Amino acid sequence: MPATxxxxxxxxxxxxxxxxxxxxxxxxxxxxxxxxxxxxxxxxIIRGQMPTLDAINEQIAQQLAxxxxxxxxxxxxxxxxxxxxxxxxxxxxxxxxxxxxxxxGLGSGFGFGLAVLEPGVGDQLLAAALxxxxxxxxxxxxxxxxDLTAVEQGVLxxxxxxxxxxxxxxxxxxxxxRPEPLRFELDPRMASIAPPxxxxxxxxxxxSGGMEGRLQLVIPxxxxxxxxxxxxxxxxxxxxxxxxxxxxMMREIEQVxxxxxxxxxxxxxxxxxxxxxxxxxxxxLDHDExxxxxxxxxxxxxxxxxxxxSGGAMAMKIEHALGALPRPGAPIRSAPRGER
Numbered sequence: 001m002p003a004t005x006x007x008x009x010x011x012x013x014x015x016x017x018x019x020x021x022x023x024x025x026x027x028x029x030x031x032x033x034x035x036x037x038x039x040x041x042x043x044x045i046i047r048g049q050m051p052t053l054d055a056i057n058e059q060i061a062q063q064l065a066x067x068x069x070x071x072x073x074x075x076x077x078x079x080x081x082x083x084x085x086x087x088x089x090x091x092x093x094x095x096x097x098x099x100x101x102x103x104x105g106l107g108s109g110f111g112f113g114l115a116v117l118e119p120g121v122g123d124q125l126l127a128a129a130l131x132x133x134x135x136x137x138x139x140x141x142x143x144x145x146x147d148l149t150a151v152e153q154g155v156l157x158x159x160x161x162x163x164x165x166x167x168x169x170x171x172x173x174x175x176x177x178r179p180e181p182l183r184f185e186l187d188p189r190m191a192s193i194a195p196p197x198x199x200x201x202x203x204x205x206x207x208s209g210g211m212e213g214r215l216q217l218v219i220p221x222x223x224x225x226x227x228x229x230x231x232x233x234x235x236x237x238x239x240x241x242x243x244x245x246x247x248x249m250m251r252e253i254e255q256v257x258x259x260x261x262x263x264x265x266x267x268x269x270x271x272x273x274x275x276x277x278x279x280x281x282x283x284x285l286d287h288d289e290x291x292x293x294x295x296x297x298x299x300x301x302x303x304x305x306x307x308x309x310s311g312g313a314m315a316m317k318i319e320h321a322l323g324a325l326p327r328p329g330a331p332i333r334s335a336p337r338g339e340r
Contacts, residue, residue, distance in 0.1 A: 050231040052174065053083055057203050059170035060163075064205060064215075067162030072128035074210025081204035081214070085221065089196035094216070095188035100148070102160055103191060106223065107178035112193040114218035115160055115181070121213035122148075122156060128211065129155050148184055157181040163215065174227050194220045262295045262305060262316035292319055 057080035065078040100122040164179040185191040265285025292304040308317040
């Protein structure tokens with residue numbers, strides 16, 4: 001075929017366009033609306049729910065309630081809220097004072113996260129940790145947040161270790177986070193842990209009972225993106241095996257007595273020769289004294305060893321264990337007749 005149209009073909013095409021038989025660009029109705037798409041944008045479209053993430057937040061809430069109740073001596077209940085996805089540019093109102101923001105280190109290679117204590121929650125935790133056992137409500141606290149003293153920051157960090165320990169335990173089956181409280185920031189700009197265009201997972205935990213308020217956890221989506229398929233899979237965290245049963249069974253198995261024998265060698269003689277044996281006669285075995293000897297456990301060869309003496313008694317020194325397959329050239333085991 002020619003690379004270009006002939007003059008007759010060009011004339012026919014122009015005539016078809018003038019007659020309306022060929023739709024020109026911009027006049028056809030078959031094309032849909034044109035949408036601008038920025039290939040350099042870091043926006044992530046996340047569809048569907050994450051049942052495993054919900055299960056993780058439920059476990060965090062349970063352990064957080066137990067830990068805070070033990071530390072503050074107040075009956076505190078914690079309920080997880082639905083996780084949401086927000087750009088870090090939209091998190092500024094959440095991080096603005098009087099909220100208390102603590103930067104968390106998620107562990108080596110995982111970057112940082114945020115623990116956000118809504119107005120009044122930090123004051124209630126401080127009051128309970130310093131000996132106030134009365135139930136406090138957030139409206140009873142001051143609206144403006146003052147700078148945290150070094151003592152207050154230290155106390156809140158100790159209380160947030162309950163939160164970080166719960167995060168580590170709940171996320172362990174999915175990602176090995178090792179979170180720890182690093183510092184408190186009053187200025188939201190100083191609490192920036194990711195570019196404004198990046199997306200963060202915001203998980204809320206409602207406190208009720210001895211104190212009222214919300215504690216929120218912010219984790220960059222880029223950190224958990226490698227485990228997206230696991231988080232989107234059906235819940236399986238509650239189906240984990242109980243290691244206590246396996247440990248107890250292992251202890252029982254270790255106490256079972258087994259029969260161990262070291263075979264010095266074999267020989268085969270006739271019954272008439274056996275009846276003629278007298279004390280002092282020597283029988284030749286099929287093993288050289290320098291070759292390793294098989295050691296059997298409950299009748300199965302498991303190890304190779306050599307004869308030795310320990311504490312004045314005869315013993316067998318284990319050289320190495322046998323594999324699952326039989327050794328090449330190993331003699332075929334016969335009946336235990338004549339074994340010595």
